[in-house]
Amino acid sequence: MTTKHAIAGTRFIANETQEKWHDETLWMVRAKRDKQSRSLPEWERLRDLASAIKMYSNSHLDTLLEEFERNAVANGAIVHWAKDAEEHNRIVYDILKQHGAKNLIKSKSMLTEECEMSPYLFSKGIDVVESDLGERILQLMKLKPSHIVLPAIHVKRQAIGQMMEEKLGTEPGNYDPTYLTHAMRRHLRDKFLHADVAMTGANFAVASTGEIVVCTNEGNADMGTSFPKVHIATFGMEKIVPNREALGVFTRLLARSGTGQPVTSYTSHYRRPPEGGEFHIIIVDNGRSDILADADHVKTLNCIRCGECMNTCPVYRRTGGYSYTYFIPGPIGINLGMLRNPKQFADNVSACSLCLSCSNVCPAKVDLGEQIYKWRQKLDRIGRANPEKKLMSAGMKFLMERPALFNTALKFAPVVNHLPRFMVYNAANAWGKGRELPAFAKESFNDLWKKNKVK
Amino acid sequence: MKIGLFIPCYVNAVYPEVGIAAFKLLKSLGLEVDYPLNQTCCGQPMANAGFEAEATRLALRMEDLFAAYEYVVGPSASCVAFVKENHPHILEEAGHVCQNSEKIYDICEFLHDVVKPTHLQAEFPHKVSLHNSCHGVRELHLSSPSERNIPYYSKLRDLLQLVKGIEVFEPKRIDECCGFGGMFSIEEPEVSVCMGKDKVRDHMSTGAEYITGADSSCLMHMQGVINREQLPIKTIHIVQILAAGL
Numbered sequence: 001m002t003t004k005h006a007i008a009g010t011r012f013i014a015n016e017t018q019e020k021w022h023d024e025t026l027w028m029v030r031a032k033r034d035k036q037s038r039s040l041p042e043w044e045r046l047r048d049l050a051s052a053i054k055m056y057s058n059s060h061l062d063t064l065l066e067e068f069e070r071n072a073v074a075n076g077a078i079v080h081w082a083k084d085a086e087e088h089n090r091i092v093y094d095i096l097k098q099h100g101a102k103n104l105i106k107s108k109s110m111l112t113e114e115c116e117m118s119p120y121l122f123s124k125g126i127d128v129v130e131s132d133l134g135e136r137i138l139q140l141m142k143l144k145p146s147h148i149v150l151p152a153i154h155v156k157r158q159a160i161g162q163m164m165e166e167k168l169g170t171e172p173g174n175y176d177p178t179y180l181t182h183a184m185r186r187h188l189r190d191k192f193l194h195a196d197v198a199m200t201g202a203n204f205a206v207a208s209t210g211e212i213v214v215c216t217n218e219g220n221a222d223m224g225t226s227f228p229k230v231h232i233a234t235f236g237m238e239k240i241v242p243n244r245e246a247l248g249v250f251t252r253l254l255a256r257s258g259t260g261q262p263v264t265s266y267t268s269h270y271r272r273p274p275e276g277g278e279f280h281i282i283i284v285d286n287g288r289s290d291i292l293a294d295a296d297h298v299k300t301l302n303c304i305r306c307g308e309c310m311n312t313c314p315v316y317r318r319t320g321g322y323s324y325t326y327f328i329p330g331p332i333g334i335n336l337g338m339l340r341n342p343k344q345f346a347d348n349v350s351a352c353s354l355c356l357s358c359s360n361v362c363p364a365k366v367d368l369g370e371q372i373y374k375w376r377q378k379l380d381r382i383g384r385a386n387p388e389k390k391l392m393s394a395g396m397k398f399l400m401e402r403p404a405l406f407n408t409a410l411k412f413a414p415v416v417n418h419l420p421r422f423m424v425y426n427a428a429n430a431w432g433k434g435r436e437l438p439a440f441a442k443e444s445f446n447d448l449w450k451k452n453k454v455k
Numbered sequence: 456m457k458i459g460l461f462i463p464c465y466v467n468a469v470y471p472e473v474g475i476a477a478f479k480l481l482k483s484l485g486l487e488v489d490y491p492l493n494q495t496c497c498g499q500p501m502a503n504a505g506f507e508a509e510a511t512r513l514a515l516r517m518e519d520l521f522a523a524y525e526y527v528v529g530p531s532a533s534c535v536a537f538v539k540e541n542h543p544h545i546l547e548e549a550g551h552v553c554q555n556s557e558k559i560y561d562i563c564e565f566l567h568d569v570v571k572p573t574h575l576q577a578e579f580p581h582k583v584s585l586h587n588s589c590h591g592v593r594e595l596h597l598s599s600p601s602e603r604n605i606p607y608y609s610k611l612r613d614l615l616q617l618v619k620g621i622e623v624f625e626p627k628r629i630d631e632c633c634g635f636g637g638m639f640s641i642e643e644p645e646v647s648v649c650m651g652k653d654k655v656r657d658h659m660s661t662g663a664e665y666i667t668g669a670d671s672s673c674l675m676h677m678q679g680v681i682n683r684e685q686l687p688i689k690t691i692h693i694v695q696i697l698a699a700g701l
Contacts, residue, residue: 003642010645019649027628034601043604312602314632318649350643353636353650354503355589360602376505385505389638393501397509400464401516403493410468430641434648435679438469445462445471449490454475 003386004347009319022154023317029150030311032260033361039262040252050253051365053246054238054302058292064207064240065283071210075271077279084286085115092117092199092232093124095280099230101126101196107214107221108132109201110148110305111236111284113327129191131220133184140167146321148328149258149307154320188220198225200270202235203304204250205283208243211271212281215254215264222268229277233270236284238301250304253363258306291339296374300335302364309358309368315351324348331358331368338375346384349375407447413440458488459521461529461538461559463671464496470671476698477530477562483701484570488528491520498545499537504638507541511549514542518554526569527559530694532591532669535561540594561595562694563669567610572617577699580620583691584658585611586668586677587630597669601629611669611693618696624661626654635676651680659688666690 013019037043057064069079082088088111096104104126112118118128118139130136134152138145141163145151152160161175170183200221202212212233214221225231241247255261273279291301310316310330321329326337326345334352337345349372358368379385399406416424417439425432448454458481462474474490481488497517498510517538521527529535543553566572587609591597598609615623634640634650641647655677658666666677666688674690681688 006643006646009643013645013649023653037604040604314634314650315643315646318646350639353589353632353634353639353647355632355636356593357589357600357602357632360593360600373503376503377507379505386642389504389642390506392638393504393506393509396496396501397506397513400496400498401512403495406464406495407493413468430644431679433644434683435651435676436682438675438679440468441471443471445467445474446493448471448475449492454478454490
């Protein structure tokens, strides 16, 4: 009885040192978040507001996005609309082509990951350089992010040092984080200086001003957009907020939730094109309007990508981001993957004990755990139900609907207590993998009651 | 006040002593308690596994069994939460308006919020670590969830404070999941066991002799880990402590 997540998760757990480190490190982030959230007496009110604003914005996209476009155009930006990933990537490439650009410097964007933009641009001969430290490390290592906010959380400094030795010519055996950071800084400085076009995502887009807001801790988005004459900003359409008052609610929640900081080091508002240059903004749908029409899952559009549902998830912490088959892992990734392609990403739905910590930690009150429960109900209909679970459920149904049979089964159940170990603890017994079975009582409660022994 | 005692399938089969303690405890507080015979299961295992429809007849059956009672009280927070949260929409599809959801209580919640005893006879001179089970905390609100910025409260701790000689502790990760999760425990057994080991060790770090909580299912999972690893700690359902000496 198994899913791809269970198999990959088992592999992750097999390296106990790494698993413990991963669990404890991300739990530390959760603890920092708790401290920050408790420093604001109005925390729960902020969550309510954030959720209400998102529900409002996402149900008024028609007017808010058009208001954004009007204001952005008035600011001098060029606004593009992309219905899907393909159109998005083509728009980016066309802009690059128009400017004869070969070097693109980009800050972190989960949307460009979603659109698989970098591989597309590489195939067109564009050198795409990630400027976020973690993302650049992964790019040089040819790895994918394992967390949406802490993308390289699973990579240890020794591995990074070895990669930098090979790729950037750092001193062999020098794994000192400060030394490596300085070396990476020099490497990226060169990329910043020679980029033709800068690209950023957007954490928020403000309808009333036509500006986009980018939050980073490294200032890499700011550095990236400082030199090139062309800036492309791209965002999924649920990033819209009505105005700056609404924005304030989210900037107060984002870093506190995501990394346990009061605010990100840099919160940059982009409004006008660089002097003498161009500011392109791409508004992307890529399946979001389908989610809008799905009452059970519409709240996934509330997500501000803080990543805290991963940090709090007891399953994510112990299995790592790569154990999930969708590029976004953890509770939000389970749900977004199912919305993307339920048949393809059904393996992640098992990665949940339904503890509901994610739903309670989420700053925008996405009902993450409840939605996973709902997805489980849909698996059978799409032919992705686990056959053994299905059989067990059907067996339980049969037994439990027949009290006389159930009571008889309980009379004989204690026999199991005395079976030889090899008959009970074998490959067919998933429970027995790391746990002893409970012993059946000699007499069930029902029997005891009938015999008047409960007094 | 007529109370129907709800004994979930696994308590019936594996932990009848928890049912007996629940009965004695309610009786000792002068309440009228009855056990409608031939109960089986609320349907949660199938529903959490993704087969909610297989819970429909069981939910209907529970409605019949408890129709005559003013309150339904059970010693299992997760099963109670399932009836409360999910029976209404499951039954709605069968054209039935759920009655149980409004009158069902976990026994701790019932004692704390309805009966409100000011003293108990119980004595339990031991150190215990409170297991704040997920559905007890986040669905039935038996204690303040650690994720929320709301003042600390714990209905379980309040009740245990009525027990003489007891010392109550809580683990560092105060309400992290123990990894049981119904069929999760067999669909992702390695992850489930890993979570279980971590949770038991966290409870042990308090110096407690017992892990106690409102959910026999979590306790069953942790006891399975304890027995396999031969760890020096035991599990006991909270009603067995509250009913100690009865």
